[in-house]
Amino acid sequence: MKAPEELSELFRANGRKVTAQRQCIFRALQGSSDHPSADSIHRQVSREMDTVSLKTVYQTLHDLTDLGEIAALDVGTGLTLFDPNVEQAHHHLVCRRCGTVRDLTAPLPEIRLPDGAALGYDVGSAEIVFRGLCPDCRVSDPAHPASPLSDVPPVGPA
Amino acid sequence: MKAPEELSELFRANGRKVTAQRQCIFRALQGSSDHPSADSIHRQVSREMDTVSLKTVYQTLHDLTDLGEIAALDVGTGLTLFDPNVEQAHHHLVCRRCGTVRDLTAPLPEIRLPDGAALGYDVGSAEIVFRGLCPDCRVSDPAHPASPLSDVPPVGPA
DNA sequence: TTGTTGAACGGTAATCATTGTTGCTATGAT
DNA sequence: ATCATAGCAACAATGATTACCGTTCAACAA
Numbered sequence: 369m370k371a372p373e374e375l376s377e378l379f380r381a382n383g384r385k386v387t388a389q390r391q392c393i394f395r396a397l398q399g400s401s402d403h404p405s406a407d408s409i410h411r412q413v414s415r416e417m418d419t420v421s422l423k424t425v426y427q428t429l430h431d432l433t434d435l436g437e438i439a440a441l442d443v444g445t446g447l448t449l450f451d452p453n454v455e456q457a458h459h460h461l462v463c464r465r466c467g468t469v470r471d472l473t474a475p476l477p478e479i480r481l482p483d484g485a486a487l488g489y490d491v492g493s494a495e496i497v498f499r500g501l502c503p504d505c506r507v508s509d510p511a512h513p514a515s516p517l518s519d520v521p522p523v524g525p526a
Numbered sequence: 527m528k529a530p531e532e533l534s535e536l537f538r539a540n541g542r543k544v545t546a547q548r549q550c551i552f553r554a555l556q557g558s559s560d561h562p563s564a565d566s567i568h569r570q571v572s573r574e575m576d577t578v579s580l581k582t583v584y585q586t587l588h589d590l591t592d593l594g595e596i597a598a599l600d601v602g603t604g605l606t607l608f609d610p611n612v613e614q615a616h617h618h619l620v621c622r623r624c625g626t627v628r629d630l631t632a633p634l635p636e637i638r639l640p641d642g643a644a645l646g647y648d649v650g651s652a653e654i655v656f657r658g659l660c661p662d663c664r665v666s667d668p669a670h671p672a673s674p675l676s677d678v679p680p681v682g683p684a
Numbered sequence: 685t686t687g688t689t690g691a692a693c694g695g696t697a698a699t700c701a702t703t704g705t706t707g708c709t710a711t712g713a714t
Numbered sequence: 715a716t717c718a719t720a721g722c723a724a725c726a727a728t729g730a731t732t733a734c735c736g737t738t739c740a741a742c743a744a
Contacts, residue, residue, distance in 0.1 A: 543692065577693095582692075585693095
């Protein structure tokens with residue numbers, strides 16, 4: 369993701385208007401190093417501007433996704449996360465208990481479909497999601513989900 | 527997924543009751559070779575029993591997921607799909623236009639995280655989702671003309 | 685066979701994430 | 715400064731999923 373000022377330029381260059389709300393969202397995105405949801409961005413922005421609509425956050429995030437500055441990421445937790453890290457190719461590691469997502473920058477073998485395996489599809493991208501327990505959730509007894517801190521439902525493996 | 531009679535046995539063995547609604551859902555699942563949603567199963571079951579609650583379908587599907595007989599599958603289309611094929615390890619091919627999901631049984635190199643890359647996670651599974659346009663959607667989109675199946679380009683991370 | 689018990693049922697209403705509608709406001713170009 | 719229009723906030727609505735609640739019925743034992 370580019371810096372806020374560059375994003376403003378990009379928006380203008382694409383016929384979109386640069387509003388105070390959008391600039392605030394740009395800054396909130398730059399400040400978040402992880403994978404924020406629309407709601408968490410909205411909470412962050414609301415601290416600075418108290419009447420920002422959640423819909424405005426959604427629209428700006430979708431605009432940024434269309435422009436390729438961030439990536440929408442759905443790992444099965446029921447809400448869409450947004451990934452500002454689009455410069456560096458990476459995959460994701462998802463905790464099946466609390467739902468937190470971490471980037472995986474470790475080198476992985478290039479994924480290639482064997483000839484004829486694409487079933488006529490025009491395949492454009494491949495994403496790998498690793499699922500497991502994060503260090504924090506491993507501390508609690510794995511056999512007994514005693515007190516889940518977050519009520520994200522577990523997601524079954526493929 | 528096991529046969530309906532075996533599923534009934536399994537339910538009884540786990541202290542769950544075998545109702546007519548559940549047996550009907552078992553049969554509907556066995557009859558569907560693809561990746562049904564809760565709603566499509568509900569429509570199928572409703573043809574046979576006209577007063578089956580959608581909640582009952584959800585509960586039975588979750589029970590089957592807990593027992594490992596089917597797998598919940600969320601590929602970012604907004605609804606949860608259920609995959610009766612849990613015996614054979616496979617990945618998924620998702621059409622980004624119409625959302626249909628196909629199994630990929632082609633052999634892929636085993637995905638394995640290098641030592642120290644797991645960031646303290648207890649990694650349990652890895653799933654690959656390939657995204658593209660299915661043959662039907664390619665026909666209606668001149669921007670992505672059909673190409674010979676042999677020259678599928680290698681695909682990188684999303 | 686019959687009685688008992690609690691899991692499971694159907695119907696409805698609620699919840700959560702997300703999107704549409706509408707009338708007003710402010711951006712960016714003239 | 716003016717002005718057309720994209721964008722805004724405040725709702726209301728949507729679609730998938732789940733909770734509530736009074737009733738029913740599968741499982742098991744007498």
